[in-house]
Amino acid sequence: MNKIYLYIILMAVVTYLIRALPLTLIRKNIKSRFIRSFLFYVPYATLAAMTFPAILSATDYLASSLAGFAVALILAFNKRSLLTVAGCACAAAFVVEIFLRMA
Amino acid sequence: MKVGSIDEFKQGCKHAVPVCLGYLAVSFAFGIEASKIGMTTFQAAMTSLLNVTSAGQFSALEVIARNGSFVELAVLQFIINLRYMLMSTALSQKLKPEVSVGHRLAISYGVTDEIFALSFFRKGELYPLYSYGLIVTSVLGWVTGTILGSVAGQLLPERLISCLGLAIYGMFIAIIIPDTRKSRALLTVVVSAMLLSTIFTYAPVLKLISGGFRIIIVTVVVAALAALICPRQDEEGSDE
Numbered sequence: 001m002n003k004i005y006l007y008i009i010l011m012a013v014v015t016y017l018i019r020a021l022p023l024t025l026i027r028k029n030i031k032s033r034f035i036r037s038f039l040f041y042v043p044y045a046t047l048a049a050m051t052f053p054a055i056l057s058a059t060d061y062l063a064s065s066l067a068g069f070a071v072a073l074i075l076a077f078n079k080r081s082l083l084t085v086a087g088c089a090c091a092a093a094f095v096v097e098i099f100l101r102m103a
Numbered sequence: 104m105k106v107g108s109i110d111e112f113k114q115g116c117k118h119a120v121p122v123c124l125g126y127l128a129v130s131f132a133f134g135i136e137a138s139k140i141g142m143t144t145f146q147a148a149m150t151s152l153l154n155v156t157s158a159g160q161f162s163a164l165e166v167i168a169r170n171g172s173f174v175e176l177a178v179l180q181f182i183i184n185l186r187y188m189l190m191s192t193a194l195s196q197k198l199k200p201e202v203s204v205g206h207r208l209a210i211s212y213g214v215t216d217e218i219f220a221l222s223f224f225r226k227g228e229l230y231p232l233y234s235y236g237l238i239v240t241s242v243l244g245w246v247t248g249t250i251l252g253s254v255a256g257q258l259l260p261e262r263l264i265s266c267l268g269l270a271i272y273g274m275f276i277a278i279i280i281p282d283t284r285k286s287r288a289l290l291t292v293v294v295s296a297m298l299l300s301t302i303f304t305y306a307p308v309l310k311l312i313s314g315g316f317r318i319i320i321v322t323v324v325v326a327a328l329a330a331l332i333c334p335r336q337d338e339e340g341s342d343e
Binding site: 008 | 128132142146149154156158162173180181183185187189191212244260262269270271277279282283289293299301318319324325327331334
């Protein structure tokens with residue numbers, strides 16, 4: 001189980017260096033338009049890839065996962081807050097699962 | 104005065120209250136997931152305290168759960184958290200040059216999407232004490248939520264936990280979807296990343312690639328193509 005601490009410390013060091021190096025070393029703007037654009041798109045691509053198709057197996061049933069996914073998409077598209085989107089997605093899945101377990 | 108007054112610190116704390124609440128909910132989900140793969144509450148809390156990165160921590164769980172390699176974990180964290188480099192770079196311009204390296208190192212600890220947004224759009228000068236207020240309040244929520252989630256994960260009934268697994272994805276969707284309304288390029292990036300990720304998950308041979316590397320490959324390919332085909336205008340870069 002000591003390996004878990006090595007994992008935690010390794011990721012902490014990597015993440016900290018990413019944050020600290022630019023803030024301490026770089027004081028000029030990044031000139032490369034490609035790198036600037038790439039860095040801009042990275043979070044969107046990462047989060048999208050992490051969300052789908054993993055969200056389909058986030059709960060015990062495909063149907064409840066789909067319900068949560070749909071609710072989250074609709075609310076997010078209407079610019080609801082982070083908390084509302086996450087909470088309602090869970091609630092939708094929970095309601096669907098209640099029906100599934102009764103059936 | 105370079106550090107700022109105690110009022111700066113108080114303002115930072117106050118402005119970070121919504122972030123603190125949001126973090127409570129998200130890290131609650133992280134705590135649950137962490138307990139699912141067998142992490143103790145102390146280990147989960149330590150992960151949150153030392154990393155303060157939602158996407159990074161969630162993705163790390165997957166690697167840790169299947170005893171993945173250290174190299175894979177390091178590369179995964181590097182790619183997923185690469186965006187912090189852009190944010191740190193932007194913040195380095197916002198801080199006055201006379202702010203010392205010590206303060207810069209301390210502020211670096213708390214560069215997250217939300218704290219960055221509050222610091223960067225702070226009117227007037229950005230003082231280290233304001234940043235510390237933001238960081239202390241946000242991290243308090245982040246670690247507390249993790250502990251509560253980890254304990255709850257061991258206590259709550261399975262059917263409730265099953266649904267809470269959606270919270271993190273709901274959060275990701277809430278972050279990326281609203282911006283796709285403003286930009287065709289972003290919409291294409293999000294849809295392509297989801298499609299490519301689906302192909303990598305189910306296609307023969309490709310599905311053998313581990314989850315962590317799948318996300319790295321999809322991210323680099325999609326973001327690089329988007330940057331080539333649809334580079335950002337300079338004036339757009341400031342409105343993130």
